[in-house]
Amino acid sequence: MRERALISRLRDLREDADLTQTQVAAVLHMSQTGYSKYETGENDIPTQVLIRLARFYGTSTDYLLGLTDRRDPL
Known part of the structure; x- marks a missing residue:
């Protein structure tokens, strides 16, 4: 369940910001293909990348991981 939450939230945050995977x-200094594998769940997201994504989107890692439904960071 949490993996699906992460995948869904990454895609939703990106689309809400009108950004492409590219x-x-x-921003993460990686290829679109590599990032796409995070959004599809094909590859696990390293902790440092998860932190960078949370900061980039102005949310918490807990939100990305599905541990809370609160989108804004504490």
Whole structure:
């Protein structure tokens, strides 16, 4: 369940920000293909990347991981 929450929330946050996978991948200094594998659940997301994504979207890692439904960070 939590993996699905992470995948869904990553995609939703990106789409809500009107960003492409290529744009988010550029922020993370990686390829679009590599980032796509995070959004599909094909590859696990390293902790440091998860932290960078949370900061980029202005949310918490707990939200990304599905541990809370509160989108704004505490």
